[in-house]
Amino acid sequence: MKIDRRKFIKFxxxxxxxxxxTPAARAFTGEDSLLVNEAGRQPSVENPLTAKRWAMVxxxxxxxxxxxCTKCIDACHTVHNVPDFGNPKDEIKWIWKESFEHxxxxxxxxxxxxxxxxxxxxxxxxHCDNPPCVRVCPTQATWKREEDGIVMMDWHRCIGCRYCVxxxxxxxxxxNWRDPxxxxxxxxxxxxxxxxxxxxxxxxxxxxxxxGLMPACVEACPEKAMVFGDxxxxxxxxxxxxxxxxxIRRKPSLGTMPEIYYII
Amino acid sequence: MLEKAxxxxxxxxxxxxxxxxxxxxxxxxxxxxxxxxxxxxxxxRDVTWGFYIAQFTFLVGVAASAVMVVLPYYLHNYKAFGKIxxxxxxxxxxxxxxxxxxxxxxxxxxxxxxxxxxxxxxHSLMFWDTVALGGYLLLNIIISxxxxxxxxxxxxxxxxxxxxxxxxxxxxxxxxxxxxxLYAGLAARPFWLxxxxxxxxxxxxxxxxxxLLILLCLLLRKYTRFDxxxxxxxxxxxxxxxxxxxxxFFILMEFFTALYSDIPEHLMxxxxxxxxxxxxxxxxxxxxxxxxxxxxxxxxxxxxxTRRREGTLILAxxxxxxxxxxxxxxxMVVGGFIPNPLGNVTEYMPTFTELMxxxxxxxxxxxxxxxxxxxxxxxxxxVRA
Numbered sequence: 001m002k003i004d005r006r007k008f009i010k011f012x013x014x015x016x017x018x019x020x021x022t023p024a025a026r027a028f029t030g031e032d033s034l035l036v037n038e039a040g041r042q043p044s045v046e047n048p049l050t051a052k053r054w055a056m057v058x059x060x061x062x063x064x065x066x067x068x069c070t071k072c073i074d075a076c077h078t079v080h081n082v083p084d085f086g087n088p089k090d091e092i093k094w095i096w097k098e099s100f101e102h103x104x105x106x107x108x109x110x111x112x113x114x115x116x117x118x119x120x121x122x123x124x125x126x127h128c129d130n131p132p133c134v135r136v137c138p139t140q141a142t143w144k145r146e147e148d149g150i151v152m153m154d155w156h157r158c159i160g161c162r163y164c165v166x167x168x169x170x171x172x173x174x175x176n177w178r179d180p181x182x183x184x185x186x187x188x189x190x191x192x193x194x195x196x197x198x199x200x201x202x203x204x205x206x207x208x209x210x211x212g213l214m215p216a217c218v219e220a221c222p223e224k225a226m227v228f229g230d231x232x233x234x235x236x237x238x239x240x241x242x243x244x245x246x247x248i249r250r251k252p253s254l255g256t257m258p259e260i261y262y263i264i
Numbered sequence: 265m266l267e268k269a270x271x272x273x274x275x276x277x278x279x280x281x282x283x284x285x286x287x288x289x290x291x292x293x294x295x296x297x298x299x300x301x302x303x304x305x306x307x308x309r310d311v312t313w314g315f316y317i318a319q320f321t322f323l324v325g326v327a328a329s330a331v332m333v334v335l336p337y338y339l340h341n342y343k344a345f346g347k348i349x350x351x352x353x354x355x356x357x358x359x360x361x362x363x364x365x366x367x368x369x370x371x372x373x374x375x376x377x378x379x380x381x382x383x384x385x386x387h388s389l390m391f392w393d394t395v396a397l398g399g400y401l402l403l404n405i406i407i408s409x410x411x412x413x414x415x416x417x418x419x420x421x422x423x424x425x426x427x428x429x430x431x432x433x434x435x436x437x438x439x440x441x442x443x444x445x446l447y448a449g450l451a452a453r454p455f456w457l458x459x460x461x462x463x464x465x466x467x468x469x470x471x472x473x474x475x476l477l478i479l480l481c482l483l484l485r486k487y488t489r490f491d492x493x494x495x496x497x498x499x500x501x502x503x504x505x506x507x508x509x510x511x512x513f514f515i516l517m518e519f520f521t522a523l524y525s526d527i528p529e530h531l532m533x534x535x536x537x538x539x540x541x542x543x544x545x546x547x548x549x550x551x552x553x554x555x556x557x558x559x560x561x562x563x564x565x566x567x568x569x570t571r572r573r574e575g576t577l578i579l580a581x582x583x584x585x586x587x588x589x590x591x592x593x594x595x596m597v598v599g600g601f602i603p604n605p606l607g608n609v610t611e612y613m614p615t616f617t618e619l620m621x622x623x624x625x626x627x628x629x630x631x632x633x634x635x636x637x638x639x640x641x642x643x644x645x646x647v648r649a
Contacts, residue, residue: 088610089308102606132451138390139379159379160302160372163390165312169452171605175312175372177303196301197372254451 043212051230053149054127054204055259056218057241060100062225064119072122073097075220076202081193083183092174094202095124095217103250104262116264122217122226125172125202126250126258127151133164133173142199149259150204160197169251170258173201204228231259265413268642269635275487276638283631290624293617294369302372305618310610311601313370315618318597319625320366322472322589323359324443325465327400329473330356331436332503338429344495350640351484352477353408356436358632360401365625389445396439403432408636416643440465447600455533455600458521464514465592471507472588474500475581480633482578490641501577505565508584512558515591532607537599542609544602547595554590557583 043049063069076082076095083092101108103121131151134144141157142164144150165173179196187193191207194200205215213219218228229238238261241247247261272280297304307314333352336342368374385391407429414421444462451457478500481492522530535541537551561583563570570576603609614622 090303091309098606102608105607135387136389136450138385138388138394139376139383140385141379157376157379157383158373159376160374161367161370161390162312162372163388163446166601167450167452169605171310174309176301177307178301195373196303199372256451 045211047212049209049212049214051148052232053129053230053259054209055149055229055231055238055261056204056215057227057238057245057247057261057263058122059223059225059227059241059263060119060121061263062223063097063122064115066223066225067120069223070097071220071222072217072226075216076124076205078186079188079191079205079208079216081180081184081188081191082200083180084185085178085183090177092176092180092200094174094200095122097121098123100264104248106251106253107248119264121262123170123172123250124217124260125151125204126170126256126260127202127204129257129259130255132167132169132254132256136163136167138163145206150206151201152206153200153203155192155194155198155200158198160199162199164199169254169256173199175199265409265416265639265643268639271642272638276634279634280631283627283634286627287624287631290620290627293620294624297369297617297621298374302370304615306613306615308610308612310604310608311598311612313597313601314612315593315614315622316366316370318593319622320363320370321443321465321597322592323363323366323629324397324440325469325588325592326473326476327356327359327363327397328436328440328466328469329477330404331433332470332474332500332507333477334429334436335433336499338426339433342499344493344499347490348477348481348492348496348500350408350412351480351637353404354636354640355473355477355480355633356404357401357408357636358629360397360404360439361632362625362629363397364401365628366622369621369625389442389449393439393442393446396435396442400432400435400439403428403435407432412640412643437466440469447597452605453600454527454529458518460514460517464511464518467507467511467514468588468592469507471504471511472585474504474507475584478504478581479578479585480637482574484637484641488641490644497577498572501565501571501581504581504584505562505571508558508562508565511588512562515555515558532603533599536602536609537595541603544609544611546611546613547598550590550594554587554595557587558591561587 073093073095077084077093080094082094085091097120099117100119100121101112101117103123108117127150129144129149131142131144133142134151137143138161139157139159141154141159143152143154145152160175162175165175176194176196176198181193184193205213205217208215215226215228218226227237227241229236231238233239241263242261245263247263249258249261252258305314305316330352333345333349337345337349368377371377380391380394407425410425411421441462444465447453447456448458448461478497481490481497481500484490485492519534522534525531532541536544537547539545540548561580564576564580564583565571570580598612602611
């Protein structure tokens with residue numbers, strides 16, 4: 001398992017090195033727009049973004065103010081070659097908007113503020129500290145990366161049993177019910193496409209972090225509604241936000257310890 | 265011994281070839297699924313497991329139920345089951361193979377399935393289910409082969425087989441327990457998150473399995489020289505009765521906990537199954553049919569008069585089988601997905617392709633049962649000339 005994981009990371013890293021220099025890749029990764037990363041270094045494979053525990057804070061107020069905005073979703077789905085089938089049955093999504101009442105249906109009540117009830121709430125993989133999907137996977141095709149807590153996916157090992165989809169309490173995982181390739185609007189050559197019969201989900205843009213880049217959604221948001229950082233670093237921006245705001249998580253009672261926090 | 269399945273009357277071969285034709289047609293549908301992907305099924309992002317996994321679950325029960333003849337015969341030396349024990353074991357073999365095939369056809373990447381053994385993962389219940397089912401298949405093949413071979417040579421079976429048989433008893437319990445654990449350990453799905461799931465699975469298995477075995481025995485009696493005798497059939501009927509009573513009891517336990525606690529997350533699944541949710545009622549008629557059949561069957565089985573009369577016993581067995589098939593093969597798996605974890609209601613119905621592939625798997629099981637029963641009866645000279 002260790003060797004496989006290392007191999008996988010090395011492979012994605014090498015792919016990144018191979019492609020990072022091409023103009024097309026630079027245009028889409030937005031390296032021009034984000035010249036320095038958090039550590040104040042040039043983003044590159046030599047300067048990856050690392051953390052002990054990656055987490056995200058989402059400011060729902062900002063999303064409500066910009067209702068109808070889909071920049072983060074578009075950015076994510078474009079760079080990750082997420083297909084668009086145009087029907088809910090085959091649908092694959094890594095990040096999407098759910099109304100607050102569905103994303104947080106334990107929090108909802110009859111007389112809840114109307115704006116909040118229908119608030120566009122961004123949902124995606126919570127990169128749980130105690131991920132049930134990882135527990136059930138019979139082949140370790142999905143696993144929690146110990147060094148930074150990212151719940152990873154190996155699309156070459158996944159047998160397509162969909163047990164992880166069943167076990168995820170957040171509905172964050174999608175299955176390729178058919179060949180996704182003809183339905184990718186604009187193919188991005190430096191990220192793998194998937195085949196029919198495997199499960200996929202958000203991976204906190206581990207391939208971008210390895211190149212020193214922030215996740216695509218975070219980078220795409222002009223309102224800075226999504227803040228990504230190291231939970232273990234007391235001085236990080238995420239910790240700052242958690243200190244100063246009331247934040248909630250989805251279904252904390254299940255003990256999965258989700259790492260996406262919402263400011264409402 | 266296998267050659268005995270290759271010699272038979274015209275009727276036998278007509279049956280075998282008809283089954284094979286169904287399998288061939290079903291295989292074409294599977295090729296379609298293989299090339300297109302599981303999108304040919306009615307499954308979706310919200311209902312990710314359906315008919316295949318439900319049939320798998322139901323058939324694990326049929327496989328496990330062999331223990332209901334093995335245990336009295338070998339552990340309690342209940343001689344009346346001497347004739348039918350081998351039939352129970354062969355039914356178990358056919359069922360386990362059907363289970364494995366249903367899992368195979370449900371895989372998105374079926375040819376990667378050996379990754380389960382290449383990367384054994386003890387924290388996954390699916391790994392343990394694979395181990396349990398594989399082991400159970402092996403045990404039953406060894407036991408039936410050795411015992412039948414001894415019978416053919418008219419000698420006592422070798423002594424070492426006894427501990428193997430004893431081992432197969434808890435192993436049978438384990439296959440259905442682990443299958444229940446596939447569901448019962450998931451925080452995401454409150455409908456399955458119930459400690460009574462494994463006991464309920466076992467009770468329903470020990471009722472539907474013997475009911476099926478009774479029907480098979482009576483079919484054999486009609487078309488071959490095999491006669492199980494009255495006593496084993498009645499004993500099987502009694503086992504099915506107690507198990508069915510336990511099964512209905514467990515279902516009522518589920519209702520109580522969900523209805524009285526009134527926790528919406530638990531209740532909504534029952535609401536969907538029995539009343540419908542958001543105007544979506546696909547499974548409602550099925551579930552009521554299942555419950556009503558269960559109650560009628562229970563009345564017919566508990567009443568000694570109707571249990572002893574063969575006509576009403578057959579009716580009760582058919583009802584038990586259909587009731588539990590609907591409960592496990594339609595409601596139990598799909599009901600866990602509706603509503604989904606976000607509270608959305610997406611319904612599911614198997615497609616024609618899905619049903620044809622499933623029919624093919626059942627046909628394969630029937631072919632195995634036919635061939636294996638032919639072997640068993642040939643060894644005993646009970647095949648009609």
